[in-house]
Amino acid sequence: MKKNNFIYTVVMYFLIFVLIFPLIILLIWSITNNWPWPHMFPNSFGLRGYRQIFSFSNKTIKILLFSVWLSSVVTLITLIISIPAAKALGVYNFKGKKFIKILVLAPIIVPPLTVVMGIHVTFIKLGLANTFWGVVLVHLIPCLPYGIRILTDVFEIIGESMEMQARVLGARPMQAFFRITLPLITPGLISAGSLIFIVSFSQYFLTFLIGGGRIVTFSMLLFPYIQSGDRMMASAYSVVFIFTVLIVLLSVEKVVKIYYKTENHFYL
């Protein structure tokens, strides 16, 4: 039994190493000045890539912040739309529920490329193509399934009884929502929101097509570097990408935690 466990531990660490190793290489390549074949280690290190990204003359930082802003807007809208939908699907029984559940998950299965190519001409006619809101709208399609799915699970667990109780005690609907339901679903909102942010922030193709080159996000800056095989720059951009996502997620978690703590103190 013990020996068996040892083998599993080895297998586990091996597989995890295989998954981590490419990220370590990415990090090394991003601080490399010169790494000619066939050297195992770079000849010289340097921060040229990062210096270029963070230099003020460059638009990269602006675009990075703009991307964070765009994805935050997408996340917020997705959550606002997802909350009532998830409540309907999680709490109530009604005609056509099964069908709507399938419809909600369909964008995960149907290639987004198909949808966007189909609607592109209409977006151009409506004046939505090449605009901020046009891009936000198409981002909703891959994001909504995650928001609704996760929050439906949450509503299935918490049900409606707490909110009903508040209503019976005389709370207005808005009061009941903000005082009772919202705090209850907050953990779900954070995990759904994180996932939605990542999905939106990672979109390349939808932004590229609907944004028409006018709306430029960080994913779009990164893409040509990967395409041209400029390893050092592509790696530096990737590292910045990954860190940005991590920072946004961690700070959201932190802010929410602080908010809840102070609120608790207030009531204590």
Add this chain to the structure above:
Amino acid sequence: MNTKMKPYILLLPALTILIGIFISGLILGLVQSFGYFPVIGLKNFTLRYYLEVLTDKDFLQSLKFSFYISLISSVIAVILGVILAYSILKSRHKKSIEKFIYKLPIIVPHTIAALLVYNLFSQSGVIPRILYNVGIINSQNQFPSLVFDKVGIGIIIAYLWKEIPFIAMVVYTILSNINNRLVEVALNLGANNRQIFWHILLPLIMPSIFSSFIIIFAFSFGAFEVSYLLGPTSPKTLPVKAYIEYTNPDLTNRPYTMVINMILTFISVLFVWIYSRTFKLISKYNG
């Protein structure tokens, strides 16, 4: 009456977006695939484009290539993902690792996964460097280029890197929630570890393995980025082919794009349908 309408009212914003963009996009694409594209004066419904695409050798090759890549990468991801999940379950120090593999696959987008493969497996990548320094290969050219290759190995590796943690995460969540008593009973009755895995754990995790298989299969079948960045110039995967047709400045080509898109969508939906049928069948036999 009011309470009856309530769920529909709550669903209204979500359905507006889903029908307004998702369903409309699909229907508009479908209509264009039949040759109805008034913007450039095409106004007759015809099956011509479907016939032409479906008999085109290049298209069939792309279809095969896409199918092959998705199938191979999804099958291997499922096998390795289950092994990883089971290994985590069986080993110590689970907690932190569980949290880590959960985050790894979702934070890094597919474009960066493609870069990781390029960094490692191209002919000047890290893997050939290691092989050279160990003495297994004598020159750069001896290492088979695994990116831009006709067999699509680079693409498959990129998908594996994203999908193994995803499968492992799903399977691990379920494995760790399975009631331990079942395992204990089996142990008492003299079952060994292998029997427990094949006869108790595997049947219990099968439905979620199957559904995550469908999700990753459909995703890699319809995704553009990885095969665009790492794929060979021929054969192209279907999404890349659709993109190239789409960017053709000659708009009369548009219906061909939409036919490819519709076939892509049809196959993805078909897979989900097969999945739900099998799922029903399985649950029927399980009582």
